[in-house]
Structures are given as C-alpha cells and as structure tokens.
Amino acid sequence: MKITAVRARRVTGTFEYDGEFREERQARPIDLYEQNFAVSMGGPPAMPKISDGKYRMEGIFLEIDTDEGVTGRAGTIGAETVHMVAQFERLLVGSDPFATELLWDAMYRSVPNARKGPGMLAISAIDNALWDLKGRALNQPVWRLLGGAARMEVPMYASTLGYSLEPELVRQRVKDHIALGYRGQKWFFRYGPQHGRDGMAKNLELVETVRDTAGPDVEIMFDAWKSWDVRYTVDMAERMVDYDVKWIEEPVQPDRISSYAAIRRASPIAIAGGEGEFTRWGAQELIAQEAVDYLQPDVFIAGGISELTKIAAIASVSEGVKLMPHARANVSMHIVAAQSPDVCPSVEDLVKSSVTNEFFLLAPPVRRLGKICLSEQPGLGMDLDPAKIESDEDVPLR
Structure with a gap:
C-alpha cells in the first residue's frame, strides 16, 4: 500500500442550538491590555449565526x-x-x-x-x-492497534468553556453536568492580576458557587488559561484550598516553565498544564523541572497519536505525574483507553468544543453516565454524515 x-x-452545515452557543470566554494573556479584556469573545472565531437558533x-x-x-x-x-x-x-x-x-x-x-x-x-x-x-x-479501531483496551469505558470530566459565569447559570450548569454523570467539572476564570482584589473576589465567587452546588463528591478544577503570574496564582491557591480544588490549570504562559515550578512548590493545590506544549521533548522538560502534577498534551498540537504514546511512557516513569490529554475526546480516548488508568485516569470532555469537532461525524462516540465508550468502528471512527453536509469542497494545500 x-x-x-x-x-x-x-x-x-447547519447547527441548531437554542440560544447563544458561546456565552462567555476564558481569561486570555492579552487581557493584560484593557482594550482586549473588553472584547467579549476570544479564541477561535465564533460560528456565524444564520438566524435565531441556527448557526453555520x-x-x-x-x-x-x-x-x-x-x-x-x-x-x-x-x-x-x-x-x-x-x-x-x-x-x-x-x-x-x-x-x-x-x-x-x-x-x-x-x-x-x-x-x-x-x-x-x-x-x-x-x-x-x-x-x-x-x-x-x-x-480495527485505533485503541486496539495501540495495544488493546485497559477499559472499554473511560471516565470523563466536563470542561465548561463557553458557558456563562453568571452565578445562577453556573449553578444550573453544574447540576446539569452532574445529572449527565460527570464526576468532575472544570470551569474557566475570567479575571487576572490586572483586575486586583475585585477580580480575585469574582474568581473566588466562581469557586464557591461551583463547590457549593456540586457538593463534596464531585471533583472541581479551574483554568486560568495562561493569564496569571506566580504571586497571583499562589495567592489564589491559598484562598481556594478550603474548597477542595483538584487542580489549577495553565496559570502562566507555557514558556515560563520555571514559573510553573515555583508555583507548584508553593501552591497547596496541584498544578496542571502542557496543552500548548509540543512533542515528547516539551513534555519531558515540564516533568524534569517538576512543573506540573497533571500533564495535558493535545493530540492535535503535541505531535499526534504517535507522540502522545511516547509522552505516556515518559509520564509512566515520572513520580506522581498523571497524563490527562487536552480536549479532542474522540481521538484522545483511544490513547487513554490503551494505557493503565494509573497513568491516564480520565479524558477531558471540552463540552462545547466536542459538539463542534464531532458535529459532522456519522457516529460520534457515545457518552454514558460520565464516561466515553469505545466502539468497534475502524480507525478513529471518522466517517462523515452526508445528511449534515450542505457544501463540500477541496481546500488547496498551497
């Protein structure tokens, strides 16, 4: 061949959704500049709205x-x-x-x-x-080519990027995700050091709201998306520790590995990061500098399935470091399922992004009671659904 x-x-195609699909964004490093913080949406371009309840x-x-x-x-x-x-x-x-x-x-x-x-x-x-x-x-499914399944259903935690941070809506969404069976939820901060004590209070209000609604048995995590600094992160961690937070994610920009390490030494809460890191060498540097407790490479950033299996091997011999791949659950589940649960405990379900990334799939992975289920679909299960495709064109490579 x-x-x-x-x-x-x-x-x-046309995606039907009642209401605004992306209600809020996370903090961003560029929010340091006031004119950028005022921009309501950041990150990937929002889907064009065709009419009420319909998006392109x-x-x-x-x-x-x-x-x-x-x-x-x-x-x-x-x-x-x-x-x-x-x-x-x-x-x-x-x-x-x-x-x-x-x-x-x-x-x-x-x-x-x-x-x-x-x-x-x-x-x-x-x-x-x-x-x-x-x-x-x-x-054969890819999970079998990677060595077979250590488990046929992999636990997931729900990441709530794009959801409103209004307290009443937060409470409702926390309850909604618990009802779907997720035993962990990750929420995204909106404020950083430049917003002073008022911003810190708003961040802490989010933590309080999530924990109070979730109760003691649901794991909760929070993402600062590269937008904080060492002092602010440690200060926030000391305020958050009473709420039994599993980790603080991406507190500083990814090139500041020494800052990650300083935070990890001082923080009473575990630190997660690495979603923007590249290759096994980038992952190894985070581990060597004792910068993270949870390593989060992305299968569409760090080098693909081949590279993430190598990163999993590195994590497996690194004391206390767990591999928790970032996003792309329909692909990363193959890697996680083929690894020991001790190395890769669970998969992230970046809920709204999963909807968009999997929209055109003929048979997206089944989620059941907070777990993602392996199937016998050949490969990665990437057959497209012709019923959802309204236009189809080649994109020139050059």
Missing part, C-alpha cells in the same frame, strides 16, 4: 488517500494547518502509510522550524490521519 494523495476538505457550522478535514482505495481522515483542523501540510506532501506521497514512526521522524527532520507551532500542528494532523488509515485498512 502506498500513499497517493494528501488532501484537505471543507464541509459546511464549518469543518476542515485532512484526508490521506492510498492506491488500495483506503483513505485516512483527521480533523477538524484550522486553515493555517492546511497550508503547513503542503511542506510534507512530498515525503508522504509514495510512502507506506503504515510506517508512522518513519514518516513522523522524516517530517520532523525535514523542516527544523516545524518542531513547534503550525508545523507541529500539521505533523499532528497527518499522524492522526495515518492512524485512522491504518485502522481502516485493518478493519
């Missing part, structure tokens, strides 16, 4: 074709990733798609500046598509 083509495909959904998928008619698919990905894929096309076409280690290393070596940033996002997407291709060719 040989690779014959590498393609990107954009599909659109768009997804870009990477597809790798072979001379035996088997196609691997990964996505959704960003337009900037598509253009970086073009740099690796010549290495892929004519190659054996089963040689994922060879192809990963060749891509990594061919463009030295691709070791981080958009280049590694492209390598990640390609690697994930190759694993989907292998599973389809062998008529």
Whole structure:
C-alpha cells in the first residue's frame, strides 16, 4: 500500500442550538491590555449565526488517500494547518502509510522550524490521519492497534468553556453536568492580576458557587488559561484550598516553565498544564523541572497519536505525574483507553468544543453516565454524515 494523495476538505452545515452557543470566554494573556479584556469573545472565531437558533457550522478535514482505495481522515483542523501540510506532501506521497514512526521522524527532520507551532500542528494532523488509515485498512479501531483496551469505558470530566459565569447559570450548569454523570467539572476564570482584589473576589465567587452546588463528591478544577503570574496564582491557591480544588490549570504562559515550578512548590493545590506544549521533548522538560502534577498534551498540537504514546511512557516513569490529554475526546480516548488508568485516569470532555469537532461525524462516540465508550468502528471512527453536509469542497494545500 502506498500513499497517493494528501488532501484537505471543507464541509459546511447547519447547527441548531437554542440560544447563544458561546456565552462567555476564558481569561486570555492579552487581557493584560484593557482594550482586549473588553472584547467579549476570544479564541477561535465564533460560528456565524444564520438566524435565531441556527448557526453555520464549518469543518476542515485532512484526508490521506492510498492506491488500495483506503483513505485516512483527521480533523477538524484550522486553515493555517492546511497550508503547513503542503511542506510534507512530498515525503508522504509514495510512502507506506503504515510506517508512522518513519514518516513522523522524516517530517520532523525535514523542516527544523516545524518542531513547534503550525508545523507541529500539521505533523499532528497527518499522524492522526495515518492512524485512522491504518485502522481502516485493518478493519480495527485505533485503541486496539495501540495495544488493546485497559477499559472499554473511560471516565470523563466536563470542561465548561463557553458557558456563562453568571452565578445562577453556573449553578444550573453544574447540576446539569452532574445529572449527565460527570464526576468532575472544570470551569474557566475570567479575571487576572490586572483586575486586583475585585477580580480575585469574582474568581473566588466562581469557586464557591461551583463547590457549593456540586457538593463534596464531585471533583472541581479551574483554568486560568495562561493569564496569571506566580504571586497571583499562589495567592489564589491559598484562598481556594478550603474548597477542595483538584487542580489549577495553565496559570502562566507555557514558556515560563520555571514559573510553573515555583508555583507548584508553593501552591497547596496541584498544578496542571502542557496543552500548548509540543512533542515528547516539551513534555519531558515540564516533568524534569517538576512543573506540573497533571500533564495535558493535545493530540492535535503535541505531535499526534504517535507522540502522545511516547509522552505516556515518559509520564509512566515520572513520580506522581498523571497524563490527562487536552480536549479532542474522540481521538484522545483511544490513547487513554490503551494505557493503565494509573497513568491516564480520565479524558477531558471540552463540552462545547466536542459538539463542534464531532458535529459532522456519522457516529460520534457515545457518552454514558460520565464516561466515553469505545466502539468497534475502524480507525478513529471518522466517517462523515452526508445528511449534515450542505457544501463540500477541496481546500488547496498551497
């Protein structure tokens, strides 16, 4: 079997949702500047609203074709990733798609500046598509190719990015997620050091509201999304400790590993991070500097499935560090399920992002009682639902 083509495909459809889909955003590092804090939405572009209750959904998928008619698919990905894929096309076409280690290393070596940033996002997407291709060719799910399932249902925690932080709505959403069976919830702070004591009080009000509503048996976590500093994080941690918080996530910008380590030494609450880190070498640096308790690489950022399995091996021999992959539950569940629960305890369900990332899938993973369920779908289960696709076009790599 040989690779014959590498393609990107954009599909659109209509997503029905009663109300505003993204009600609030998290804190952002650029909120240091007042004019940026005032912007209501940040991060990925909001879905265009067609009419009340209807949004235009768009997804870009990477597809790798072979001379035996088997196609691997990964996505959704960003337009900037598509253009970086073009740099690796010549290495892929004519190659054996089963040689994922060879192809990963060749891509990594061919463009030295691709070791981080958009280049590694492209390598990640390609690697994930190759694993989907292998599973389809062998008529096996990827979790089985990775060694088989340590468990067929993997616990999830709900991440509430995009939900309103109004206290009454927070209470209702906490109850809603408990009713769905999630035994853990992660909420996102809106305020940082530049907002002084008033901002700190509002952050603490969120913690109090979530714990008071969730009760003592639900794990709660909070994400500062790279927007705090050492002193502020430690100060907040000391105020939050009485609320039995499992971790504070991404308190500082990812390049400030020494700041992570300083926080971890001083904080009475565990520290999580690494969602924006790249490759096993980035993960190893976080571990070597004793910067995190929970390591959170993203399978579409850190290097794909091939790389996350290596990061899992590193975490398995690192005292006290747990691997908790960031987002993309429909892909990361394959990795987590094939690892010991002692290494990878659970999967993050970034609830609203899961809706958008999985919207076009014919059979998205089943969630049941706070767990994500493995299936026998070949590959990563990336068949698309033609009933949801209203337009379908190729996206030029160049």
